[in-house]
Amino acid sequence: MPAPAHSFKRLVIGLQMNPPGHALKFGVAFANLLDLELLGLFVEDTHLRQLTSLPFARELRLLGGGWQPLEPGRLAQELELAARRTERLFAEAARLLGTEHRFATIRGDAMETIASLSRPGDILMLAEPASAAERATQQFLSFSEAVLQSATSVMFAPPHPQRTEGPVAVVAAAGDEKIIEAAAAIAARSGEELVIVAIDGRTVDVALKARRVRIDRHALSDPRAFARALDGIRARLLVAAHGTLSDDVARAIASLRQLPVLMIK
DSSP: OOOOOOOOOEEEEEOOSSOOHHHHHHHHHHHHHTTOEEEEEEEEEHHHHHHTTSTTOEEEETTTTEEEEOOHHHHHHHHHHHHHHHHHHHHHHHHHTTOOOEEEEEEEOHHHHHHHHOOTTEEEEEEOOSSHHHHTSHHHHHHHHHHHTSSSEEEEEOSSOSOSSSOEEEEEOTTOHHHHHHHHHHHHHHTOOEEEEEETTOOOOOOSOOEEEEEOGGGGGOHHHHHHHTTTTOOSEEEEEBTTBOHHHHHHHHHHHTOOEEEEO
């Protein structure tokens, strides 16, 4: 039977102060592959500005600057410059593939912003910064929490996706037929093999041509065991139902394997 069509309509890429270039290119290419609307989103969380009013708030300045009080004017200028730089990098990546795109800078609560912007058919892409310091910033932490609490599908994109070719792997449990069909549509668009990773070897009843491999259920809660189970697949993308994998395990797998993970809700 022909591969089913996917139901995704838009990819929203959450962009931070220093978006990793490879992850950004992956997101643009993914939107191009599936003919999705593409939105680059820079959220200036108002909580950052509120921090500057607290007498104990400090920032660590590099090159010997040490810990210094947060300055409202300095912070506003840095956020404005970061938004401009991020928009430029996003536009350059989109133009390379000729992908239609839109960029928005929004000031507000990250959770409320994501909730108001999200719509059916969205995928929210969370591009993990390359450095631990950037992952620990309030800007990234606020946006991450908002994405994870959203009602839409989420893509965890590592800073250096390892493969641009290879199978699309999907973790399958009972009742995950629609998730498998979505993965099959992505595999068909990319001209790649579909691999069904069956939990405890249970057969999933879908009439699709696919390679099937087995994974023990305990690996679903152990990112390193799961990553080892993927060694022979050499996948370019991992797809799973939200709940089959936890957010923490999915993010850990993305980091350990530098493998984008799409969690479908």
